[in-house]
Amino acid sequence: MFVAPHIEWAALSPVLILLGAAVIGVLVEAFVPRGSRRLVQVVVAALALGGALVAVTWRWTVVQQDGPSSLVAGALREDAPALLFQAILLILALLALLVIADRARGEDAFTPTASAIPGSEYEGQARRAGLAQTEVFPLTMFAVTGMLVFPAAADLLTMFIALEVLSLPLYLLAGMARRRRLVSQEASLKYFLLGAFSSAFFLMGLALLYGYAGSVHLADIATAVPLVSGMDGLLLAGSALVIIGLLFKVGAVPFHSWTPDVYQGAPTPITGFMAACTKVAAFAALLRFVYVVTPGLGWDLAPFLWIVAILTMVVGTVLAIVQTDMKRTLAYSSVAHAGFLLLGIIALDERGISGILVYLLAYGLATVGAFALVTLVRTKDAEGNLVGEAGHLSEWAGLGRRSPVLAVCFALFLLSFAGIPLTAGFTGKFAVFGAAVAGGDWPLVVIAVLASAAAAFFYVRIIVLMFFTEPATGEDGSATTVVRSEGLTAVAVVVCAVGTVLVGVVPTAVLAVAAQASKFLL
């Protein structure tokens, strides 16, 4: 009755490497003395991400030769798009890791004692002792593991588990900011509660689809679509709920309300990591679900997806315009980007897949880079003590004159967000909008173009603020200052900037690879 499944160890190697690193990370916490933990953790994590990237590249060549295959009794699917999504994820995670590990001014972005009461004597002692919450690294590794499984998940159960594996560490990481502990904890609570709420919907959708098809394999559900009649309700409601669960993760309206609060409250390096990587993973899963299961339902799900896409673009853009906090502005802009990406999902076209791949790469590079820069801009009080990150937009005024390099990089990322030609963002928008046009979704593209024109307004506003406005000093004598990174953040920013320019100026290679990857999904 039960048959032992065949395990394709080689194909699982990227996931296994990361999982192994995460487990080793936990053991390091247990056995390595406090002083050397951080170094060991960073090295283990970086090696694991690099190793996984190599493994993914190797699997890519194998898949190019032998074609896609199913793994572990159909739980996972190894095909070109999945591998490419994983590669993008690993690159972005590696860059984000550099930012997470950076200790500008000898302090990382995380509280030394997440469990202590903020402002308590114990916390003060821990800070003075220079303690560090190095659990951040194994948690990050677990999250990346979940993300890596997400694009390849070929059944809903695997998808659900991967969703939880990537979410649970993020809930914790969101609450570990060094400064503004209350806000950080609140972000954590909100993220957790709403995340759990949305996964309940996902699970209910899973159950309904199981009831409809008698299986949770995406391929089985897809084949059942034309066959089983009389239970359309189950199928449609199930698909809708599963899609809603995924839309929550990508931050689409009206399931976006956690995004601004969590992005603002979480430690900034984590915000960058989660904004970039979660979005990549969730879109990968959404893409697979929509393209494999629901092509036959296009007509029924289209109104829903159209409305969500339009709302997401409009609400994200409009709310970004009225924000006064830098991280919140970027959060809403990420909501708007989710809307643009949904165009590629709706297109239901091969080009949609490659478009989304390119767009996500462009968006991810700019996001990691932008948040990395946000970590470096700090407020200084009248006595010259660093108080925390400069969150309010007005504090960014005149930055162009004080740290031109930083400001120029930030402007570059903003221009990429805005989709100005010769930046990666333009290539991405071009690819996605092109796919949507080819899919015949003209009205959506018109709205998207209008929304991105309006969005350019607030990106430009920030650039104007940085370059053409006098730096302001607060009433209490506080001022904005830029701290020197330990070097890691600088490396990450430079890589992101170079990547953004390269993908914008010579997108040929990236587009070619993405086009290759869009061929055999299913």
Add this chain to the structure above:
Amino acid sequence: MTNPFIPILVMAALALLMAIGGVAASAVIGPKRYNKVKVDAYECGIQPSPHAMGMGRFPIKYYLVAMTFIIFDIEVVFMYPWAVAFTELAMFGLIAMLGFLFLITVPFIYEWRRGGLDWD
């Protein structure tokens, strides 16, 4: 053939009888002397915290143990289906279960080394 549920019904009736009977008997027979310890809330034998919600120290250890318990207890749920299919899965199943147990042990070691199990 009698209904297979009858033994369960009988079990339930007996359990009910014991529960109600015990309380009733102590109410009828037992001596009635009250003191502070008796009227206090019962918290698994530890000193009840004075005002659980609000002022005073929060019994964080208690929650820690509860969480540890929940997670390790629930993981065991996977052993039941494994036990059912043990023969068919044979060596593969054994190795897989050992791997699973190892993975469970890792956080246990972490908790132990970081002092999560020290009571004070």
Add this chain to the structure above:
Amino acid sequence: MSILNYLVLSGILFAIGGTAVLVRRNAIVAFMGVELMLNAANLTLVTFARMHGDLTGQVIAFFVMVVAAAEVVIGLAIIVSIFRTRGSASLDDASLLKS
């Protein structure tokens, strides 16, 4: 007994859970609402497993239980730490982040 009854029951449980999340102020109770929703899904899964004569649904239910347990642990950790900071587990108090 018809399969439909179980489905209706799980639907009701799901709705009760959802309502609890929406109306209860206490973070722990709201969270219990989420757990109730997960269990409603479990009931659905088991019901369908029965209907299809297939074990997948039951196996999934096991997985869901474990995931729910993990969620409980993390959720409690977050709620406890925020409670210790603020002395309250009310969701409405946690509204520093807005607009």
Add this chain to the structure above:
Amino acid sequence: MSIDLAAILIVAVPLASAGVLLLLGRRSDGWGHWLGVLASAASAVMAFVILFGLLGRGAEDRAVDVHLFSWIPAGELDVDAGFLVDPLSATFLLLITFVGTLIHVYAVAYMEHDDDRRRFFAYLNLFIAAMLILVLADSFALLFVGWEGVGLASYLLIGFWNQRTEYAVAAKKAFVMNRVGDMGLIIAMGAMFASIGSVDFETVFAAAPELSEGWATAIGIALLIGACGKSAQFPLQAWLGDAMAGPTPVSALIHAATMVTAGVYLVVRSGAIFEASPTAQLLVVIVGAITLVFGAIVGCAKDDIKKALAASTMSQIGYMMLAAGLGPIGYAFAIFHLLTHGFFKAGMFLGAGSVMHGMNDEVNMRGFGGLSRFMKVTWITFGLGWLAIIGFPGLSGFWSKDKIIEAAFVGEGWQPWVFGMVALLAAGLTAFYMSRLFFMTFHGKARWNDGKNEAPGPEQHPHESPLLMTVPMIVLAVGSLGLGAFLAFGDRFFHWLEPVTGHAEHHDPVIPIPVIMGATVVLMLIGVLLAWRQYWASSVPLMPPTGSVLTRAARRDLYQDSVNEAVFARPGTHTVRTLTYADTAVVDGAVNGLGAGAVGLGERLRKLQNGHVRSYSAAMSVGVVLVLVIVLVARI
């Protein structure tokens, strides 16, 4: 050197120079400006290499496609980046690099006391490179890259003195209005892609004649919107006046000679599309005609010398637009006028800069007067520019403008009469306001404080500018004087452009040509005479006459002045006011309205984000329920 290599170098050199200047930062402060000049000069040399390369070929092979690389090769969305060198783009190359180099030289002296001179030159070089990409592009996609590039450079240069808030605001206004135009271009590209499946010139223009009229009109109107944004044409003209906040060399190069003419270039280049849609063509002519009159009226009322020149630029581009909308018959005239205008207007802007240089950055013409004695070179060069723009027989402007007026009279029905009369009338207006500007600045009594008279303000010591500034002005003045005649002689310029613009059949205007010519000259003379009476022969009040306290002598002249004001200036002011109002209320309103609407909507939506988890989950639940209803109801 081959044309291919020259075409690549002409862009690469200024781009590299800009990069070096920006990257080296303060380290290159000492010599950065000369590097900028050299880079621009090198481009000019390349432009001549290209010119002679093309002249060495037969008229038919004067089109070289330089393939650079495959930019976005995504299936059907195949976009190659390449340069197209043909007589039209070569003409622009010469204009941009030649005038650009002169202005670079001028700016070395003009910006001497600015700490950020190096950065200024970096931006100028960046502008040159972007503008060259714009005119060299062989597809709308690459053209768009240049289009955005010049927009960016213009934005950076307008806001160069960004320490002053109003300048930064002006820069932003220019940027936002340009974005409206850019949207037009993007939409045009989208429509091209939808209807033709490509955005490169060759394919699009080959397919244009077969295009259905609906598509052609849609693309044409979208392109026109793009052109209006960049060329400050009605109704997107408002930014140009404010753009004068930038340093004067910028106004000369970008906002007179080159960038603002990009719209005309776009319309001429896309001629094939406009020819497929008479509606779009008519719209181009109407837009040109409206701007022509609009700019002229505004020019009559402005007291700020740079703003008056800006209004005149707007008006002259209106001429070019009008010509470009007339079809093949007008293309060559439009480009011809663009070329001569590039010279005389740049020369006048430099002259204005020279005047400001000598007058402590004063821009109010009511505070000038009688400067001809103090700035001989400036006076003469500016005078030549003035004669050229009013169309004085023999000078550059005469040849180019007259052709346009004649062409406007060609056609059937009401159109030649209306557009012809507008073009004719505007020639008179042009003569009036340019003479007003010239006389108010250089002639009449000195109205500035020379230490002896009772004029208010600090004492002024007007002086001629250094050689570095006067030499470029002289060169441009020579161009204003002779370029028109040189090119018009034997129609050589029109033959040169023929491979691009196509051969235009000769048509007779509805009025005989000598009559038109005569009328033009008469109107011109009337305009000059009126201006002479008002601004030279009689004294000009220091304050604009409305509601100001004036000296007794000025008060006596007020009557005369107000007649003049009533005839020209007051309606002008009123029209300007109304138009400005319409501009603020309608166009800015639309732009701001979009912004304000978004902000209002945002403020409302913001309330939903109240920080309470429970309302977030409520929003999600409502979403879920709605989704289920939509999905399930759609099924039933």
